[in-house]
Amino acid sequence: MQKQQPLIAMVHAVSAAARIAQNAFAREFPEARLWNLLDDRLLVDANTAGGLNERLRRRMLRLIEHAVEGGSQAVLLTCSSYGEVAEVARKLWTVPVLKSDESMFQAALAGPYEHLGVAASTPPAVPAALAQLDQLSARIRPDNPIRVTAALSGTAAKAPTPRQAAQQLADALHAAGADAVQAVLMAQYSLAPAGPELSDLLGVPVLDGAGAAARALRATLLARHPIPVESD
Structure with a gap:
């Protein structure tokens, strides 16, 4: 019997994030089956x-539980404001539960950057992003702290x-003193088109x-559950 493609549940707070995540998976992980869970009040x-x-927090955990019990092999929280709930979920379930921007932060911290900018359009996204960066930086580059301007x-x-969104973000970054940043991290999926x-x-x-x-999920899930290649 042919092995099924990995099922990934994505929990969204806004429909724009759902579209952006779907497009990203179509490009980067086309083998995945996607299950979109939208709570537009989150x-x-x-x-x-x-x-x-x-x-x-309990509400998000119930959504994650619904995804896991429905057979998901991984869960992605696309709302950065709820990222901290992933830490609790990882103690409750064995499937990977990813914060929205965790993989992006890991890639940035592993890179050559010394000064990063973080761009957001909703207030809860800023402390969530800074907390993640601090936590990951202490683990990934403890002897080389990074400067962050949000x-x-x-x-x-x-x-x-997207051009107008980009101009507004650029103005906000300039006003925050981020003129010398070496890279900018988008703290929300909904901002990605302006990138x-x-x-x-x-x-x-x-x-x-x-x-x-x-x-990141492609690398993790296909290593655990390789999809057989059909021969001619």
């Missing part, structure tokens, strides 16, 4: 609460074109989480 309620509280543009995600334009404006690489997560 971000609204986190913003209203001023961040995550126990009620919201910028928030509350209107960038709603800009009518190429932002790179042109700033003249530095702009990294996004969706493609990095797809590549």
Whole structure:
């Protein structure tokens, strides 16, 4: 019997993130089967609460449990504001549970960069990104600390074109003193379409989480569950 392709559940807080993640997996991990779980109140309620509280953490854990019990071989949380819940989920289930930007941060910290910019359009994404970078930096490069400058543009995600979103993010980065950054990390999937334009404006690489997560999960899951190649 032919082995099935890996099933990956993605928990989304906004539909834009779902589209971006699907496009990234189509490019980077086309062998995967995707299961999209959208709760479009997750971000609204986190913003209203001023961040995550126990009620919201339990809600995300219930969504992850639903995905695991449904047969997912991995779970990706595409909302950066809920990334901390992944740490709890990893203690409860054996399947990989990835934070939205974890793979992107790992790649950036393993690179040649000394000063990174972080761009976001929703307030909870900023402390979530900085906390992840601090934690990963202490593990990946303990003797070579990295400088991080974060910028928030509350209107960038709603800009009518990627170029306009990129300009708003560039303005926010300049205002935050990020003129000397060597790369910019997008703290939300919904900002990814502005990445190429932002790179042109700033003249530095702009990294996004969706493609990095797809590549990481492909490496992990195909190593565990290789898909047989049919011979002619």
